[in-house]
Amino acid sequence: MSDNILSLNLATTRKQWGFAEAVDGCLRAGITAISPWRDQIAAIGIDEAARIVHSNGLRVTGHCRGGMFTAPDDAGRRAAIEDNFRAIDEAAALGADCLVMVVGGLPAGSRDLPGARKTVLDGLAAILPHARAAGVPIAIEPLHPMYAGDRACVNTIDQALDMCAELGDGVGVAIDVYHCWWDPNLAAAIARAGEMHCILAHHICDWLVPTRDLLLDRGMMGDGVIDLKAFRALIEAAGYHGPQEVEIFSAEDWWHRPGDEVLRTCIERFNSVC
Amino acid sequence: MSDNILSLNLATTRKQWGFAEAVDGCLRAGITAISPWRDQIAAIGIDEAARIVHSNGLRVTGHCRGGMFTAPDDAGRRAAIEDNFRAIDEAAALGADCLVMVVGGLPAGSRDLPGARKTVLDGLAAILPHARAAGVPIAIEPLHPMYAGDRACVNTIDQALDMCAELGDGVGVAIDVYHCWWDPNLAAAIARAGEMHCILAHHICDWLVPTRDLLLDRGMMGDGVIDLKAFRALIEAAGYHGPQEVEIFSAEDWWHRPGDEVLRTCIERFNSVC
Numbered sequence: 001m002s003d004n005i006l007s008l009n010l011a012t013t014r015k016q017w018g019f020a021e022a023v024d025g026c027l028r029a030g031i032t033a034i035s036p037w038r039d040q041i042a043a044i045g046i047d048e049a050a051r052i053v054h055s056n057g058l059r060v061t062g063h064c065r066g067g068m069f070t071a072p073d074d075a076g077r078r079a080a081i082e083d084n085f086r087a088i089d090e091a092a093a094l095g096a097d098c099l100v101m102v103v104g105g106l107p108a109g110s111r112d113l114p115g116a117r118k119t120v121l122d123g124l125a126a127i128l129p130h131a132r133a134a135g136v137p138i139a140i141e142p143l144h145p146m147y148a149g150d151r152a153c154v155n156t157i158d159q160a161l162d163m164c165a166e167l168g169d170g171v172g173v174a175i176d177v178y179h180c181w182w183d184p185n186l187a188a189a190i191a192r193a194g195e196m197h198c199i200l201a202h203h204i205c206d207w208l209v210p211t212r213d214l215l216l217d218r219g220m221m222g223d224g225v226i227d228l229k230a231f232r233a234l235i236e237a238a239g240y241h242g243p244q245e246v247e248i249f250s251a252e253d254w255w256h257r258p259g260d261e262v263l264r265t266c267i268e269r270f271n272s273v274c
Numbered sequence: 275m276s277d278n279i280l281s282l283n284l285a286t287t288r289k290q291w292g293f294a295e296a297v298d299g300c301l302r303a304g305i306t307a308i309s310p311w312r313d314q315i316a317a318i319g320i321d322e323a324a325r326i327v328h329s330n331g332l333r334v335t336g337h338c339r340g341g342m343f344t345a346p347d348d349a350g351r352r353a354a355i356e357d358n359f360r361a362i363d364e365a366a367a368l369g370a371d372c373l374v375m376v377v378g379g380l381p382a383g384s385r386d387l388p389g390a391r392k393t394v395l396d397g398l399a400a401i402l403p404h405a406r407a408a409g410v411p412i413a414i415e416p417l418h419p420m421y422a423g424d425r426a427c428v429n430t431i432d433q434a435l436d437m438c439a440e441l442g443d444g445v446g447v448a449i450d451v452y453h454c455w456w457d458p459n460l461a462a463a464i465a466r467a468g469e470m471h472c473i474l475a476h477h478i479c480d481w482l483v484p485t486r487d488l489l490l491d492r493g494m495m496g497d498g499v500i501d502l503k504a505f506r507a508l509i510e511a512a513g514y515h516g517p518q519e520v521e522i523f524s525a526e527d528w529w530h531r532p533g534d535e536v537l538r539t540c541i542e543r544f545n546s547v548c
Contacts, residue, residue, distance in 0.1 A: 105483075106483075106499050110499075111499050111500060111501040111504075112501065113455070113456070113501070117458070144419065144420065145418065145419045145420070145456040145457070146418065146419070146420045146456075146485070146488075148455075148456035149456075149481055149483040149485075149498075149499045150483045150484065153456075154458075155456055155457075155458060156458060158458075159458040181387070181422075182387070182419040182420075182422035182423075182427075182429055183419070183429075184391070184428075184429060184430060184432075184433040207423055209379075209380075209423040209424045210424065210488075211420070211423075211488055214420075214484075214485055214488065224423075225380050225384075225385050225423045226385060227385040227386065227387070230385075
């Protein structure tokens with residue numbers, strides 16, 4: 001059975017709407033799945049956020065985000081792990097499908113990428129018992145290689161799956177077309193993720209040509225060069241038929257438009273090009 | 275025997291100097307290896323450029339660049355191949371170690387990345403007989419995944435090596451730290467390139483954090499986060515002991531400085547961090 005519905009990652013309307021407004025906007029548009037960010041939850045309080053989610057029967061396709069394990073010192077790393085425990089508890093309260101991990105890039109002052117990757121693996125291992133006990137799947141999100149320095153040193157699906165294999169139960173991957181579309185090994189990597197039963201989320205947007213900013217110039221589906229239908233076919237062939245979560249950071253375009261217009265466009269494009 | 279010398283890719287001083295001025299600047303600085311761009315050669319003429327190279331005993335570590343095979347129609351693709359023939363002839367006249375390939379991204383209007391990759395392979399196969407006859411090795415340069423859409427759909431060393439294996443003699447890879455440093459499979463890929471005797475060039479610069487522009491914000495060695503010594507160790511362990519070619523596109527920084535200062539800094543950093 002497919003539940004191939006649209007979920008709205010609330011970063012998409014972060015400049016227009018807080019959490020409650022975004023939920024109202026989604027309900028007006030007929031969207032019943034969301035993925036919030038921790039700062040949006042913090043602004044309203046986790047109890048109120050969870051009440052809104054449950055009273056409206058919303059599906060939470062992911063909680064954004066945990067991770068950032070690569071502090072330059074032990075105290076920072078311990079603090080990151082503690083913070084991940086809180087994120088796990090929030091995800092549990094929201095009934096989220098997973099807690100999304102942006103794992104962290106190089107520690108400040110470091111050039112040791114293999115070392116950073118080891119730190120990430122250690123961090124994930126440290127939070128997994130808490131996540132398993134809370135019933136919250138951990139979704140490692142490989143980020144585009146252009147973020148290896150400052151955001152995430154996990155940069156391909158295969159690399160994330162290698163970590164999953166090492167970590168055991170309770171951890172999988174969030175596959176975002178923006179981060180992975182270029183991968184020459186994409187088809188095999190998605191198939192492998194399916195065989196490992198590791199696909200926890202499928203994020204969509206588009207890659208614009210030209211891309212004017214490394215972080216905040218993601219495109220609306222259909223406005224860029226990613227073959228979203230082909231990508232979806234790979235994901236479905238791998239056995240994942242869950243929601244497609246729209247996540248668009250767009251400082252110069254979509255964040256300037258009325259939220260209702262953004263959601264209407266997301267739905268149109270979801271129905272036509274995804 | 276090692277000839278681990280610094281070569282200057284003339285893009286590094288493209289805003290300051292034309293070809294002849296750049297050669298003069300290199301000679302003043304004691305740099306005896308260069309890698310020019312076709313527009314710089316065209317401005318002075320290939321005969322004069324070749325005369326300058328040979329009369330000064332310069333090593334040409336690469337000619338930049340051929341490729342760009344992914345035109346949207348057959349006529350465009352044929353024209354690209356013809357243009358590559360001319361680039362091969364120029365490289366031969368210069369006595370270049372290789373002709374560097376920036377293979378092209380998605381054709382305009384296309385989202386078919388596997389198709390673009392097939393077009394590149396076909397284009398390379400079409401130019402190889404001419405390159406072999408001219409004695410010019412073809413160096414496929416995997417470009418960073420952020421260029422998959424508009425510049426090069428070959429994005430990892432392994433992907434380039436798969437192409438080399440299919441194409442046979444006369445083709446290898448140009449390994450640029452900027453494009454490849456993030457690769458989780460970097461060490462194995464470089465070792466594989468060595469086993470295949472495919473390493474034709476080693477380009478250096480640095481990855482800045484933050485990076486402010488996708489194309490024109492490369493850093494001077496030592497100013498970014500790439501572990502250049504560790505990278506070099508992988509390359510040497512794979513059997514390559516040739517020049518390290520400095521290639522820095524820097525619209526907001528190094529292109530604004532006097533050429534002599536840029537070269538002096540390149541040499542200092544080459545001696546200290548590479």
